[in-house]
Amino acid sequence: MFPSRIKLITALLLAGFAAGAHAKTELLVYTAVEADELAKFKAAFEADNPDIEIKWVRDSTGIITAKLLAEKAAPQADVVWGLAATSLLALAKEGYFQPYAPKGLDALTPAYRDSENPPRWIGQRAWIASLCFNTAEAAKLNLPKPSSWADLTKPVYKGHVVMPNPASSGTGFLDVSSWLQMWGEAKGWAYMDALHENIAQYTHSGSKPCKMAAAGETVIGVSFAYRGAKEKTKGAPIEVIAPSEGVGWDLESFGIVKGTSKLEAAKALADWSVSRKANEMYNEEYAVVAMPGIAKPVPNFPAGIIDKMIKNDFAWAAEHREAILGEWSKRYDGKSEAK
Structure with a gap:
């Protein structure tokens, strides 16, 4: 024993x-x-x-x-x-x-x-800003294809644009930061005031506007190239567009x-x-990676999008992040989806 x-x-x-x-x-x-x-x-x-x-x-x-x-x-x-x-x-x-x-x-x-x-x-x-444009829904509504950020403020798109809330979405913040960097504060906020008139909803996810466009829930989703390319590859009736003025990232x-x-x-x-x-x-999903010589073209990324990437001042964006988000929320948060 x-x-x-x-x-x-x-x-x-x-x-x-x-x-x-x-x-x-x-x-x-x-x-x-x-x-x-x-x-x-x-x-x-x-x-x-x-x-x-x-x-x-x-x-x-x-x-x-x-x-x-x-x-x-x-x-x-x-x-x-x-x-x-x-x-x-x-x-x-x-x-x-x-x-x-x-x-x-x-x-x-x-x-x-x-x-x-x-x-x-x-x-x-x-990750790089882009538009997801549902061609099937646009045809039903007789809406033209946008090619620029400025196009999104046209009255014809009222209620047909969805974009991410920058307080919760990094994609939303890179959009707002890029507009302010490209055009300066006065013109940047004036642009967002005009865009706000056409916004149906601000989402808390950077992917969601593109998913909504892919599903026909909106015509235009302000999103990023990875999600647009992925939805298009899966067969969604969307075009992935890099606006002509330049894109945040x-x-x-x-x-x-x-x-x-x-x-x-x-x-x-x-x-x-x-x-x-x-x-x-x-690089399997993103066209720009940190190691040079690695990146190969990614299917359904917008043509020429890399050349449209703005000269991004990360230090400026980080330093002013809280002030930018505070101002954005004060102006536009009323159209944000419920958390």
């Missing part, structure tokens, strides 16, 4: 040690990357790092940014990944991130990263949260995120 009990205890202890040896490090990662892409990134990273498991917390850019700021005194995330560079810049000023130079950093475009050395944040890929970026207890795992994710493999995956 006694030897049997010894054997049982020994077996249990060995099983416990084995389980401990193979326990994975769970990495809590806050992200605004589109939900339909997260599974492939998780699978690819975990295949290369089998001792680490990613747990995503995903929401729109504004929601994730607000959550991070609310947790500033006691951060919960280990890594912020795929969030707008303008948000990471604002958070970096609060001392939110652990500076780190991932292995392979020198292979990236220098403009797509923090200027500090080592960097506090690093860009991954750009932002960088999906990542940073390691200062004070994380899982620093080595966080560094492993950072190293993987600047790799050629990761950049090739970014």
